[in-house]
Amino acid sequence: MSVEKQIWVWADYRNYFQSRVTLQILARASVLAEKTNATVCAVVFGDQVDAYVKEYIAHGAQKVYVTDDPFLKTYNVASYAFLLTALVRRFAPETLLIGATRFGQEIAPRVAKQLETGLTADCIDLDIDENGQLVQKAPSFGGNLVAKIITPDTRPQMATIRPGTFQELPHDDEAKGEVIPVPLPDTMPSPRVRCLKSELHPARARKIETADIVITGGRGMGSKGKFRKLFDLADLLHAEVGATRPVVYADWVSSEALVGQAGKHIRPKVLFSFGVSGAIQHTAALADARFIVAVNKNPNATMMKLADVAMVADANQVCSGIIRALKQRIRD
Amino acid sequence: MLHIIVCIKQVPMVSELPWDAKTGTLKRETAQGMMDPSARRALEAALQIKAGMGKNQASITAVSMGPPMAEEILYEAKALGADQGVLLTDPRMAGADTCMTAFILGKFITDHCPDAGLILCGAMSSDSETAQVGPQLAEELDIPAIGYARRLELVHDCIRVERHVDDFMELMEMDLPGLVTIDHADESDLYTPRYVPLGGVEAAFNAGDIRIMDGTALGLNKDFNALTSSPTKIIDVYSPVTRKENRVLTGAVKKMVDTLFDDYGKIISSAMGKDLKTHDHEGDV
Ligand SMILES: Cc1cc2nc3c(=O)[nH]c(=O)nc-3n(C[C@H](O)[C@H](O)[C@H](O)COP(=O)(O)OP(=O)(O)OC[C@H]3O[C@@H](n4cnc5c(N)ncnc54)[C@H](O)[C@@H]3O)c2cc1C
Ligand SMILES: Nc1ncnc2c1ncn2[C@@H]1O[C@H](COP(=O)(O)O)[C@@H](O)[C@H]1O
Numbered sequence: 267m268s269v270e271k272q273i274w275v276w277a278d279y280r281n282y283f284q285s286r287v288t289l290q291i292l293a294r295a296s297v298l299a300e301k302t303n304a305t306v307c308a309v310v311f312g313d314q315v316d317a318y319v320k321e322y323i324a325h326g327a328q329k330v331y332v333t334d335d336p337f338l339k340t341y342n343v344a345s346y347a348f349l350l351t352a353l354v355r356r357f358a359p360e361t362l363l364i365g366a367t368r369f370g371q372e373i374a375p376r377v378a379k380q381l382e383t384g385l386t387a388d389c390i391d392l393d394i395d396e397n398g399q400l401v402q403k404a405p406s407f408g409g410n411l412v413a414k415i416i417t418p419d420t421r422p423q424m425a426t427i428r429p430g431t432f433q434e435l436p437h438d439d440e441a442k443g444e445v446i447p448v449p450l451p452d453t454m455p456s457p458r459v460r461c462l463k464s465e466l467h468p469a470r471a472r473k474i475e476t477a478d479i480v481i482t483g484g485r486g487m488g489s490k491g492k493f494r495k496l497f498d499l500a501d502l503l504h505a506e507v508g509a510t511r512p513v514v515y516a517d518w519v520s521s522e523a524l525v526g527q528a529g530k531h532i533r534p535k536v537l538f539s540f541g542v543s544g545a546i547q548h549t550a551a552l553a554d555a556r557f558i559v560a561v562n563k564n565p566n567a568t569m570m571k572l573a574d575v576a577m578v579a580d581a582n583q584v585c586s587g588i589i590r591a592l593k594q595r596i597r598d
Numbered sequence: 599m600l601h602i603i604v605c606i607k608q609v610p611m612v613s614e615l616p617w618d619a620k621t622g623t624l625k626r627e628t629a630q631g632m633m634d635p636s637a638r639r640a641l642e643a644a645l646q647i648k649a650g651m652g653k654n655q656a657s658i659t660a661v662s663m664g665p666p667m668a669e670e671i672l673y674e675a676k677a678l679g680a681d682q683g684v685l686l687t688d689p690r691m692a693g694a695d696t697c698m699t700a701f702i703l704g705k706f707i708t709d710h711c712p713d714a715g716l717i718l719c720g721a722m723s724s725d726s727e728t729a730q731v732g733p734q735l736a737e738e739l740d741i742p743a744i745g746y747a748r749r750l751e752l753v754h755d756c757i758r759v760e761r762h763v764d765d766f767m768e769l770m771e772m773d774l775p776g777l778v779t780i781d782h783a784d785e786s787d788l789y790t791p792r793y794v795p796l797g798g799v800e801a802a803f804n805a806g807d808i809r810i811m812d813g814t815a816l817g818l819n820k821d822f823n824a825l826t827s828s829p830t831k832i833i834d835v836y837s838p839v840t841r842k843e844n845r846v847l848t849g850a851v852k853k854m855v856d857t858l859f860d861d862y863g864k865i866i867s868s869a870m871g872k873d874l875k876t877h878d879h880e881g882d883v
Contacts, residue, residue, distance in 0.1 A: 281764045343733075344742065368763040372745045375730035379697055379737040384830035387728040406835065414834040458742035458776075463769040467762065478869045504870055521783055528727060528783075535869035557865050559858065565846060575858060578848045587855040595859060597873040 271304035272359040274422070275327070276350060278370050279310070279318040280341055287365030289434035291427055292326040294392055295363060296435065301394040304360060305329055309353060311346055313339035323443030326435050330443055331357070335450040340461050341369055345454065347376040352451055354381060359422050361400050363392075366426040374426050383420040388527055389427050390550045399423070405527065405546045412546060430475070430531025430551065474523070479505035480534040480555075482525055483513060484548075484569075486541020486562060486581050490518040495585050496540065502592045508532060510548050526551045538588075541581035544568030561585075600656040600715045600752075600774075602644045605703055605735070606637035606675060608668040609725040633671040636720025636782035639789040643750055643780050644718050645679045646789070650752075657681045659711060663691055663702050672808045677798035678791075684710075688813040693825030696730035702824070703731070704738030705816055714775055716757065721746050721779040732779035743777040744770050749788055750778060 273295045277288050288308070295306045308327035310319055313336045322330055333349060350373065354362060364374045366388055378385035386402035390412065393401040399416050400423040406413035417423040474480060481500050487493040493513065500507045508525035509518065525532055526548040533554035540561045542548065549572060552558070560573035561584045570576040577584055611630040633641075641660065648656040660675035662668050663686040672683030686706055694702065707714050717739070719732035729745075736743030749760040756773045761781065780789060813822055847854040859866070859874065867874035 280766070285764070343745070368746055371729045372733050372763075375696065375728075375733040376737050378730075379700065379734040382697070382829070384695070384697075384828070385730065386830060387730060401833075402830075406832075411835045411837055413832045414836070415830050415832050417830050420829045459744055459770050459772045461768060461770050462758075463767075465767050466765055467767040478871075479866075503866075504872070536866055557862070557869075559862075565848075570846070571844060573844050575862060576844050576846045577854050577858070578846060579851055579854060583851045584855065587851045588858075591855045591859055592874075595863070595875040597875060 269358075271302055272307050272329070272357065273299050273302075273304050273361040274307050274309050274331075274354075274359040274363065275322075276362065276364045276370070276373070277308045277310040277318060277322060278365045278367050279312070279315065279321075280369065281367060282318070282321075285365070285367060285429045286434055287367060287370075287427070287429040288322065289325045290429065290432040291363050291365060292322060293435045294427075294432040295361075296326045298361070298392060298394055298400070299328075302360075302398050307331060307359065309350065310334075311338045311349055313337075319445060321437075323445075324437045324439060324441050326441070327443050329446060331446050331448055333448045333450055337450055337454070340464060342457050342459065342461065343369070343372045343376065344459060345457055347373050347380065348455060349451070350377050351380040352453075353448060354422060362422040362424045364424070364426050366428045370426055374424060378424050381420075381422070383422060383424055384415075384417040385424040385426070386415050386417075387426050389425045390431060390527075390546070392425060392427070400425070405550065428527060428531065430533075474506040474508055474525070474532055475530050477506040477532070478535045479503050479538070480508050480525075480532050480536075481505050481538045481540070482508040482510065482542055483519075483540045483581075484510040484542030485512045485516075486543075487513070487518070488541070488582060490516070492582050493518040495582065495589075499538075499585055499589050499592075502589060502596070503538075505534075505538070510542055510545075539569050539573070540585060542567075542569045544570070544572060599654070599713075600647075600651065601711060601713045602647065602656060602658045603707055603711055603714050603717045604637070604641045604644045604658060604660050604675070604680065605717070605719045605731070606641060606660055606662050606671055607634040607720070607723050607725075607731075608632070608662060608664050608671045609634045609723055631667060631670065633674055634720055634723045634725070635791075636722050636724065636780065638720070638791040639782065640718040640720050640780040641675055641678060641680065642789045642791045643747075643778075644716075645792070647716070647750060647752060648679070659684060659714075661686065661703065661706060663687070663694070663699060665692070666810075669808050669810070673799055673802045674794060676802040676805070676808075677794045683808040685808055685810050686812075686816060687810060688816075688818075690813050690818070690822055691824050693828065695824075695828040695830060696726075696728050696734055697829070698824040698827055699731050700734035700738045702816070702818075703735055705818065706811070707735075707739060709817055710811075716774055717741070717777040719777065719779045720782055722782045724782075729779075732777060736777040739775075739777065741775050741777055742772040743779075744772060745779045746781045747778045748781045 307329040308322040391403040531551040537555040659682040660680040722729040
């Protein structure tokens with residue numbers, strides 16, 4: 267019998283209620299596993315994490331490696347990285363996927379370095395090539411292009427994935443999974459970083475991620491003053507306002523509004539996009555927008571090609587025009 | 599005396615490099631370089647720590663690995679108040695991935711700055727945004743590290759760090775030597791970088807002593823090559839394709855807006871959860 271191939275997903279449950287990234291990656295891992303005849307495994311570290319183990323099984327994990335120990339109660343990058351590295355050495359998974367939460371972005375490079383393997387940050391898609399290798403698709407060259415990256419010689423193949431990139435599978439209570447307890451190793455080093463305080467402080471205004479209508483503005487809005495008009499439109503449409511990175515950098519709006527790889531993923535029913543060129547780092551977060559209206563002076567802008575309705579015009583004029591039209595058309 | 603090392607990277611001034619649609623290549627040569635904004639915040643943090651200590655109690659070394667032109671940002675770092683600038687440059691370092699970058703920076707710190715107490719990096723560079731170099735450098739040096747700091751405070755021989763990660767506000771502490779990465783997207787303006795004083799870069803330029811080290815000076819193996827040591831390989835690069843049937847509207851704004859509402863008003867009104875008058879000719883307006 268040949269050795270079982272495994273795809274591992276490191277379970278980042280601390281943010282369970284804010285970010286379902288682990289469930290989303292498990293869903294994608296299931297697709298990849300099908301193509302390579304591999305087993306989908308979740309890896310959970312913590313203290314009394316039973317409920318999470320069950321949750322991961324219900325969302326596609328066929329096996330769950332669990333180290334459950336009071337020592338692991340607080341998230342500690344160095345300890346978790348040590349443990350994850352030790353487990354990878356012992357069980358030799360083909361692939362290790364980690365959610366690109368901030369904690370995930372800290373632990374992944376450390377594990378990759380210890381294992382001397384490659385790591386692709388912020389993949390927008392994952393696939394399998396004809397040799398069964400993991401193809402990691404990540405934006406490159408300033409967002410104009412997507413690079414397909416492989417890790418030919420070292421294992422595991424590692425990638426981080428931003429929350430919102432994949433859709434989780436429905437919860438399946440009937441799903442069965444094998445739980446493999448792994449005791450804390452004796453060699454566990456004592457933590458060199460002491461956590462004095464850790465309090466939940468949910469970020470404000472997460473509404474843009476779930477809003478049915480989102481209005482995004484880019485550099486083409488022209489100025490901070492003109493950008494504000496998008497908020498008037500948002501009031502009428504019951505919409506949330508998002509922005510591209512140059513707009514955030516120019517301080518026309520707070521960084522909470524950033525839409526894209528480095529910001530929020532959105533999935534509105536209707537997206538209005540004003541003066542946005544459509545760089546991949548921005549559009550990667552729009553894949554789930556159902557109906558897109560784009561306004562741009564340049565008909566060849568990528569954002570215009572992505573749109574259902576592309577209006578070749580000045581963004582400010584169209585914004586004012588829509589405000590005027592809505593005032594006439596909304597029935598109270 | 600506290601020796602602070604700040605790792606700074608040169609990045610292109612614009613995020614979207616000019617791209618030649620005909621030849622399908624990037625016009626990299628036209629891109630101007632600047633100091634990575636996140637590393638700039640790290641330098642600001644170092645300058646503030648130094649200012650908070652007594653005279654001659656702290657010294658700052660700015661180090662960068664990059665092409666010869668990256669020397670500019672080191673002059674800038676000196677103009678801002680760094681005591682030393684060091685450029686690690688060698689064709690054999692080109693194409694380094696984050697592991698190799700961490701290896702090279704680590705080699706410099708271990709062999710040439712044995713007294714390093716605090717190592718600061720940006721959390722995430724503006725051009726590659728991997729956020730990997732800091733954590734991997736900590737692994738390389740085998741020292742404790744804390745990422746995404748928004749405030750630092752020296753308390754005797756240890757450093758206290760406040761950070762906001764994944765909706766958790768945390769206060770952490772570690773002994774020195776240690777590595778801290780400075781949050782690039784923090785809204786408080788504690789480490790908003792200062793401006794270079796008028797004539798400052800010129801003055802630093804005239805003082806002219808950026809230390810340049812190649813692979814040999816750094817003590818790298820003869821057969822070291824960063825590019826071939828990278829475990830990941832790019833197999834293809836493509837332009838993301840578009841799928842939609844798209845309708846292009848041109849002409850007078852009023853007419854376009856009316857077309858939008860007349861033809862697609864139902865979609866918009868259902869997303870709004872409000873009723874819209876969608877067809878002018880139905881006599882609604
Ligand atoms: C690692 C990395 C991560 C990144 N992450 C993100 C991210 O998360 N989110 C993000 O948004 N960006 C991100 N970026 C930046 C991204 O590559 C683009 O630079 C950015 O999205 C472009 O913003 P923009 O469309 O507003 O500006 P531009 O590209 O400058 O486009 C402006 C557009 O407005 C149009 N225009 C100008 N004037 C008018 C007018 N009067 N009326 C109508 N249209 C007009 C122009 O034709 C143009 O298409 C990232 C970049 C990198 C390198
Ligand atoms: N070539 C380099 N030279 C010096 N410091 C670097 C280099 N590359 C990355 N860094 C440091 O690592 C941080 C994070 O970079 P990155 O991992 O590319 O997102 C930067 O802000 C720098 O502080």
